Amino acid sequence: MKILVCISHVPDTTSKINFTDDNTQFDTNGVQFVINPNDEFGLTRAMWFKEKQNASVDVVTVGGAEVEPTLRKALAIGADQAIRVDTPAVDGYAVAKELADVVKNGGYDLVIAGRESIDYNGGMVPGMVAAMTGSSFVNTCISLEIDGDTATATREIDGGKETVKASLPLVIGGQKGLVEESDLRIPNMRGIMMARKKPLDVKASVGASTETSTVSFEKPAPKGEVTLVDADNLDKLIDLLHNEAKAI
Amino acid sequence: MSVLVYTESENGAFKKTAYEVASYAKGIADMLGTDVAAISFNATDAGELGTYGVSKLHNVKESKLDKFNAGAYADAISQAAKAEDAKVIVISSSADSKYLGSLLSVHLDAGYVSNVVALPSSADPFTVKRSVFTNKAFSNTQISTDRKLVGLSKNAYGLKENPTDCTVADFAPSLNGDDFKVEVQSVDKATDKVTIADAEIVVSAGRGMKGPENWGMIEELADVLGAATACSKPVSDMGWRPHGEHVGQTGKPVASNLYIAIGISGAIQHLAGINSSKVKVVINTDPEAPFFKAADYGVVGDAFEVVPALIEKLKAFKAANA
Ligand SMILES: Cc1cc2nc3c(=O)[nH]c(=O)nc-3n(C[C@H](O)[C@H](O)[C@H](O)COP(=O)(O)OP(=O)(O)OC[C@H]3O[C@@H](n4cnc5c(N)ncnc54)[C@H](O)[C@@H]3O)c2cc1C
Numbered sequence: 001m002k003i004l005v006c007i008s009h010v011p012d013t014t015s016k017i018n019f020t021d022d023n024t025q026f027d028t029n030g031v032q033f034v035i036n037p038n039d040e041f042g043l044t045r046a047m048w049f050k051e052k053q054n055a056s057v058d059v060v061t062v063g064g065a066e067v068e069p070t071l072r073k074a075l076a077i078g079a080d081q082a083i084r085v086d087t088p089a090v091d092g093y094a095v096a097k098e099l100a101d102v103v104k105n106g107g108y109d110l111v112i113a114g115r116e117s118i119d120y121n122g123g124m125v126p127g128m129v130a131a132m133t134g135s136s137f138v139n140t141c142i143s144l145e146i147d148g149d150t151a152t153a154t155r156e157i158d159g160g161k162e163t164v165k166a167s168l169p170l171v172i173g174g175q176k177g178l179v180e181e182s183d184l185r186i187p188n189m190r191g192i193m194m195a196r197k198k199p200l201d202v203k204a205s206v207g208a209s210t211e212t213s214t215v216s217f218e219k220p221a222p223k224g225e226v227t228l229v230d231a232d233n234l235d236k237l238i239d240l241l242h243n244e245a246k247a248i
Numbered sequence: 249m250s251v252l253v254y255t256e257s258e259n260g261a262f263k264k265t266a267y268e269v270a271s272y273a274k275g276i277a278d279m280l281g282t283d284v285a286a287i288s289f290n291a292t293d294a295g296e297l298g299t300y301g302v303s304k305l306h307n308v309k310e311s312k313l314d315k316f317n318a319g320a321y322a323d324a325i326s327q328a329a330k331a332e333d334a335k336v337i338v339i340s341s342s343a344d345s346k347y348l349g350s351l352l353s354v355h356l357d358a359g360y361v362s363n364v365v366a367l368p369s370s371a372d373p374f375t376v377k378r379s380v381f382t383n384k385a386f387s388n389t390q391i392s393t394d395r396k397l398v399g400l401s402k403n404a405y406g407l408k409e410n411p412t413d414c415t416v417a418d419f420a421p422s423l424n425g426d427d428f429k430v431e432v433q434s435v436d437k438a439t440d441k442v443t444i445a446d447a448e449i450v451v452s453a454g455r456g457m458k459g460p461e462n463w464g465m466i467e468e469l470a471d472v473l474g475a476a477t478a479c480s481k482p483v484s485d486m487g488w489r490p491h492g493e494h495v496g497q498t499g500k501p502v503a504s505n506l507y508i509a510i511g512i513s514g515a516i517q518h519l520a521g522i523n524s525s526k527v528k529v530v531i532n533t534d535p536e537a538p539f540f541k542a543a544d545y546g547v548v549g550d551a552f553e554v555v556p557a558l559i560e561k562l563k564a565f566k567a568a569n570a
Contacts, residue, residue, distance in 0.1 A: 013497050013517045017384040037498045093359065096350075118497055120380050120387070122362055127318075127350025136429040137318065139347040142491070152433075156492055157316075158343060158445040160437030166430040173347075176498055177491050211359030211393045215375060218386040220523070226530070226540050231549030234561045237529070240545055242565070247506040247527040248449070248473065 001055040001146065001168075003046045004108040006099055006125065007074050008036035008089075008117035009067040019217040026119075026217070035070055038114025042174035044184050045144060046112055047078045053146065056080050058106065062089045062098045068200065075195035076187030082198065087205035090213070092120070096128030097208030103133050108169065109149070115140050115173040123173070130171035138164055142177030250285045251277040252334035253302070254325050256342065260292035263446065264407075265340045267300045271408040272400050273338040274301025275367045280336070284412075287328040287419065289313045289321065298414030300407065306331075306419035315432055316344050322351035324421035329356055329395070331419075336374075341399040342445060349399050359391035362399035365524075382497045383523035401524065402445070402503040444493065447476035449506040450525070452495055454480035454518075456511020456532065456551055460488035465555045466510065472562045478502065480512045496521035511551045514539025531555065 011017075011026075012034045018027040035043065049055040059074040060083040061067045071082040085098045103111055111130075116123035123139075130137030136151075142161065143154040149168040154161050156177065187195070229237045241248045253273035255266035266288070273284045285304040286297055290313060294305045306328050313320055325348070329337050337352070339345040341362050353360035363378045365386065373390050376398060380387045444450060451470040457463065463477075470477045477493060484494035495502050497520040507525035511532060512518060519542050522528065530543040531554050540546045547554055 011381075013520075017381045019385070092350075093353070118382055121382060122360075123346045124350040124353065124360055124362065127347065128354050131351045131354035134426075137351065138430055139318065140343055156343070157435070157437065159439075159441060159443035160435065160492070162435045162437075163433045164430050165433055176494070181485050211391065212361055213390050213392070215388045215390050217380070218377075218388070220383075220386070223542065224544075226543045226546045228540075228546050228548065231547050231554050234547070234554070234558050237545060237547065237558070238561055238565050241506070241527070241529070242569075245506070245527040245544065248562075248565075 001049065001053060001110060002106065002108045003049060003055050003057045003110045003112060004103060004106060005039065005043050005046050005057060005059045005074070005079065006111065006113040006129075007039050007043070007059050007061045007070060008114060008119070009033050009061055009063055009070040010036045010117050010119045013037065013118065017219070023216045023218065024214070033070060035073060036114050036117045038116060038118070038175045040184055041176055041178040042112035042114060042172070043074055043077060043079070044179045045174065047185065048179065049146065050078065058083060060085065060099060060102050062087060062095045064088055071200060072195050073187055075198045075200070076191040077185045078191065080198065082200040084200065084202050085205055086202050091210035092122040092124040093128060093211040094208040096125045096132060098205060099125065099129045100132035101206045102203070103129060110146065110151070110168060111135065111171040112174055113171065115175040126171050126173035133169065133171070135169040135171045136166035137171050138166060139173040141172040141174045144172060144178060249333045249335060250283045251280065251336045251338060252329050252332050253284060253286045253338040254345065255286045255288045255297065256340060256344065257288050257291045260290060262288070262291065262295040262297065265342060265402055267296060267407050268402070268405055269338050269340050269400050270297055270300040270302050271410070272367070272405045274410045275405070275408070276336055276338065277301070279368065279371045285332050285334070287325055289324070294414045294416050298412050299409055301410035301412050302414050303412045305414060305416045307416055308419050308421060312428070315435070317428065317430070317432070318344070318348040318351060319429060320423055320427035322348040322355055323423060323427045325352055326355035327421040328419055335395055337395065337397045339397070339399050341401045345399060349397060353397050356395050356397065357393060358395035358397040359393040360397040360399070361389050361391060363401050364398050365401050365404040367405070379524065382520035383501075384520060403505070403524070403526065404503070442474060442476040444476045444478055444495070444500050444502060447504050449473045449475035449508070450478050450502050450504045451475045451508045451510070452478035452480070452512060453483070453510040453551075454512030455482050457483070462552075463489065465559065469508070469555055469559050469562070472559055472566065480518055509539055509543070510555060512539060513537050514542055
């Protein structure tokens with residue numbers, strides 16, 4: 001089985017978000033970039049398929065040279081080879097087009113992406129790749145088993161979960177639950193040394209057009225002060241919630 | 249030409265989000281000088297769609313579509329969009345609508361923007377505001393394709409009445425085997441519980457609760473308020489509560505009217521998931537907990553004393569206001 005894990009290179013979860021160039025560019029100053037958390041679960045699940053079912057695992061990112069440390073980290077965790085599509089990731093549609101081309105040319109049976117990346121949160125890339133490659137698609141996936149060319153997956157739904165069957169080729173949008181948090185892998189020294197020798201293929205963009213563009217960014221209006229209520233005076237809290245906030 | 253809105257329903261009845269996306273679609277239709285048509289699956293009647301500005305409902309009656317199926321729903325909605333020659337298609341940003349949104353976008357060659365929080369600031373070029381960086385910022389995004397697909401965030405627009413006569417017509421899309429490549433085997437859902445996605449009020453608790461055995465009072469508080477229960481990430485990591493209740497940047501987003509956080513410190517990753525909730529209440533022993541900076545109302549106190557007292561007071565309040 002050939003697996004492709006799509007890796008999004010995102011600001012780590014503690015990042016303060018700021019913009020430059022008249023609020024048109026994300027300010028990367030002092031920002032640490034990491035593997036998108038939703039993708040990390042998928043990468044670890046892919047490692048399980050590699051070790052238990054002899055799958056090969058490639059990782060791919062669309063982006064400039066600055067994303068390579070993130071790809072090297074994925075290699076250090078155990079992926080066999082990495083692909084970087086050399087074009088800035090500016091819109092979900094264009095990213096999906098580039099990825100779909102990699103999927104078609106690579107003959108992958110299973111594509112694991114994250115439910116969404118924690119920067120632009122569009123949640124559109126995995127489904128678009130599935131539609132563009134004619135693959136089955138399961139979103140918000142929290143467990144995945146493959147037997148021959150059939151997948152059994154569980155996905156999170158509002159208030160519960162749902163088990164589905166789908167044939168390969170399959171694209172999933174994965175998230176926490178796909179593997180246990182405690183099973184997530186951290187690159188060790190040997191992995192990091194080996195990663196240096198693994199292939200990182202830089203592929204030219206297919207020149208996908210975009211469908212959307214950011215005109216400007218804004219930050220939410222600053223919040224007012226909290227109103228503190230004495231623990232011995234909870235009637236006051238109920239009164240505020242009822243009459244002032246109209247929330248109960 | 250009209251604006252087409254996909255209105256979600258469950259067991260035949262529309263969800264509240266259906267009326268919200270309808271209200272929003274009407275806002276766009278007014279900007280464009282056109283009407284709103286809706287599509288739904290196995291709705292039993294048009295409900296209040298007319299009240300919120302929908303003039304025509306295309307109702308797909310097909311027992312195979314009783315359960316949500318992203319592939320088939322996306323195909324059917326795109327056929328309705330073509331039949332209506334809709335230039336703007338509006339869906340929700342619920343988990344289901346996001347699932348089908350990306351498929352629909354490819355079917356229709358429609359540029360797609362999810363998590364939208366307001367009416368377009370301009371119809372031409374078509375520009376909408378959406379939340380990004382898990383609610384830490386907004387992006388004003390332009391869609392350049394001829395057809396546009398907009399995913400509205402929950403509670404961002406609200407319900408706006410626009411009484412209109414709504415006619416109902418059956419809509420029979422032609423579906424094929426490819427639409428059913430993903431087959432639902434079983435659904436495991438607690439039907440009597442309010443879900444985090446639909447709840448107007450969410451009662452959430454963190455590591456400050458010390459252990460799973462103390463969740464009785466959290467559930468009781470939720471019960472009194474008709475709320476859903478939720479938790480911080482470490483709580484679900486330790487197995488005190490199910491994964492589906494974990495709220496935050498790597499968990500579920502919450503866009504309720506009221507969010508009550510008990511024994512949760514307010515780490516940046518947690519706050520990111522609840523920023524779009526309207527009113528936030530914090531109960532925490534530590535007056536320095538970062539959550540107090542994000543909250544509207546706060547009680548500095550021990551949850552083990554405050555919560556039981558609050559339950560009693562709320563019961564009395566409910567009885568007096570029944
Ligand atoms: C990559 C990454 C992603 C993450 N994503 C998320 C996410 O999506 N969601 C999330 O929640 N976290 C997330 N986190 C974790 C986050 O950083 C915090 O660790 C977490 O939110 C803390 O949970 P907590 O507030 O329940 O626990 P703690 O930080 O332990 O805080 C407990 C709070 O309870 C209070 N308390 C203690 N006893 C009482 C009492 N008797 N009465 C009242 N208050 C009391 C304390 O004063 C304290 O403020 C993420 C972390 C990382 C690294």
